[in-house]
Amino acid sequence: MATLRDARPRPQIPTATVWLAAFTLFVLRVPSFHALEQDFRRPRRWARWLDGRLPSADTLGRGLAGLALPELRALLAVVHRRAWRRKTIHRRPGEPYRVVAVDGHELWASQARCCPQCLQRTVRVKDAHRVEYYHRVVVAQWVGVMPPAIVDIERIHPGEGEVVAARRLVARVLQTYGRLVDVITADALYLEAPFIESVLAAGKHVVIVLKQEARELYQDAERLRVLMAPQVIQAPPRTTRLWDLPELTSFPTLGRSVRVIWAEEHTITPRILGGQRQRVEEDRRWIWVTDLPAGVVPATTIQQWGHARWDLETRGFGELTMHWHLDHCFIHDVVAMEALLLTLALAFLTTYLFYARQLKPEARRHLTRAALAVRLREDLSQLAGAGVSPAVQRSD
Numbered sequence: 096m097a098t099l100r101d102a103r104p105r106p107q108i109p110t111a112t113v114w115l116a117a118f119t120l121f122v123l124r125v126p127s128f129h130a131l132e133q134d135f136r137r138p139r140r141w142a143r144w145l146d147g148r149l150p151s152a153d154t155l156g157r158g159l160a161g162l163a164l165p166e167l168r169a170l171l172a173v174v175h176r177r178a179w180r181r182k183t184i185h186r187r188p189g190e191p192y193r194v195v196a197v198d199g200h201e202l203w204a205s206q207a208r209c210c211p212q213c214l215q216r217t218v219r220v221k222d223a224h225r226v227e228y229y230h231r232v233v234v235a236q237w238v239g240v241m242p243p244a245i246v247d248i249e250r251i252h253p254g255e256g257e258v259v260a261a262r263r264l265v266a267r268v269l270q271t272y273g274r275l276v277d278v279i280t281a282d283a284l285y286l287e288a289p290f291i292e293s294v295l296a297a298g299k300h301v302v303i304v305l306k307q308e309a310r311e312l313y314q315d316a317e318r319l320r321v322l323m324a325p326q327v328i329q330a331p332p333r334t335t336r337l338w339d340l341p342e343l344t345s346f347p348t349l350g351r352s353v354r355v356i357w358a359e360e361h362t363i364t365p366r367i368l369g370g371q372r373q374r375v376e377e378d379r380r381w382i383w384v385t386d387l388p389a390g391v392v393p394a395t396t397i398q399q400w401g402h403a404r405w406d407l408e409t410r411g412f413g414e415l416t417m418h419w420h421l422d423h424c425f426i427h428d429v430v431a432m433e434a435l436l437l438t439l440a441l442a443f444l445t446t447y448l449f450y451a452r453q454l455k456p457e458a459r460r461h462l463t464r465a466a467l468a469v470r471l472r473e474d475l476s477q478l479a480g481a482g483v484s485p486a487v488q489r490s491d
Contacts, residue, residue: 098170102161108150113158114167116150117435121442123475124468126420128152140475159431167437168247172271174444175246179275183452185241192277192392194302195246196238196404197265197285199257200412202432203424204229212429214253230432233261235268236411238280238403242447243410245440246272250433258285262293269297278302278387280404286384288348295386302400305355305382312345316355316382319343325359328395333362339394346384356383356397418465419443 096111103110116131125131135141135149150158178184186193206218209228218227235246249264251257261281269276279294283306294301305313316338325336338357346353358381366375383401385392415421419442425435450464462470 096170098166100163100166101158102163103157106158108148108154108158110158110162112145112147113150113155114162114434114438115145116155117159117438118442119144121419121439122446122468123472124419124465126423128155128425131155144475156426156428156431159426159434160428162430162434164430164433164437167434168267168271171247171437171441174441175244175272176275178244178444178448183448184237184244187239190239192300193240193275194238194278194280194400194403195235195268195276197233197235197261197279197281198404198408199231199233199251199261199284202230202232202422205424208427210427210429212250212253214251230429231257232433232436233257233264234411235264239400242444242451244444244447245411245436248433248436248440250429258287258290261285262290265290265294266297269294269299278400280400282404283307288346288350291349291386300385300387302383302385302387302397304401304404305384310345311347312343312353312355312384313382315343315345316340316357320357326394332364333360335360335398337394337398339389341389351386354385354387354389356385356394356401358382358394358398415439415443 096114099110099114101110101113106113116135119125120128120131125134129152132152132155135151141149175184204227206220206225206227212230213228214231216227216229217224219225231251233249233251235248237244237246247264247268249260249267251260265279276299278300280302281290281304283304285291286303286305286307291301291303305316307313319340320338323338323340325338328335328337336359338355340355340357342352343355344352360379360381362377362379364375364377366373368375381398381401383397385397387397412421419439421436421439425431446467447464450459450462450467454462
């Protein structure tokens with residue numbers, strides 16, 4: 096934390112203290128800056144956690160709005176690298192590759208408040224059209240591992256598309272994490288030659304969904320699968336018919352052949368509908384495009400990675416939105432917004448590792464991760480030992 100800096104000219108409260116307060120905001124699941132400030136007013140509660148004068152809600156906003164993001168990203172990367180080195184992030188047994196999913200997410204929207212970096216769209220409200228202002232980010236997250244931690248985020252700027260921001264994000268992730276990342280997986284929006292070329296040029300691999308039926312690649316794959324017998328996989332409650340179509344040259348803008356995995360899945364799920372237990376049958380079609388050869392990665396693994404990408408929606412955006420205040424607008428400033436998202440990623444990773452790797456099974460038996468935040472909040476005033484804030488000097 097001592098490496099963190101912000102743009103305040105003569106700060107009375109060190110940057111490390113401001114950032115640690117924001118980190119605590121997420122660890123304890125506090126819903127707003129003002130709620131945290133009210134908790135700061137409780138005497139002697141924070142003395143052993145935050146040294147010296149405690150920041151107000153306004154100081155938190157000013158400090159985060161001027162925070163140097165490269166240092167904060169470096170701090171997040173250090174935690175990730177140490178977690179992998181110490182084997183506290185667990186892959187599936189026998190899984191040789193590390194997979195990162197990339198996807199976009201909308202944070203919040205307003206028809207009243209805006210900033211120069213807001214994205215805009217026109218929405219219909221009753222009989223009128225109004226301009227709505229919003230922010231979107233692209234998120235990179237580990238998939239197929241525990242915990243499904245966020246690796247990095249990138250804000251989408253006004254006038255640019257999601258894929259453009261994703262290319263910046265992926266380039267930074269690959270440069271920062273290097274050999275820790277092997278495969279990038281994404282939705283059909285990212286099936287573009289420039290995006291794929293940027294990943295392949297870095298020596299990594301891609302697994303991307305194919306949905307557009309008008310594409311020549313889709314049509315060729317559909318014609319070829321009719322001529323081949325599928326691999327049938329019985330894995331209750333799902334039965335899969337899988338076609339592995341290698342060396343397709345129907346992606347002319349990419350300039351190289353690709354492999355297409357075509358899966359038709361039939362799932363039978365028991366559900367209670369109208370008070371009656373019923374069997375609900377569902378048929379779904381999934382198609383993935385990859386550069387990985389069949390001799391290296393089997394089609395079943397590609398299918399597994401493709402489904403694991405939904406970790407970004409369920410165990411990523413879903414949990415962080417419902418329980419971690421991901422979509423709450425703490426402060427309408429783009430630098431502070433990115434700083435808070437990166438801090439949230441650190442808080443999620445460290446508390447998850449503490450819960451899953453540090454606590455004994457008996458301690459976790461009746462303790463959820465949401466309840467852990469309450470327990471930490473209760474124990475804060477009883478913290479023993481020296482404070483955790485680093486020894487930093489105030490700016491002259």
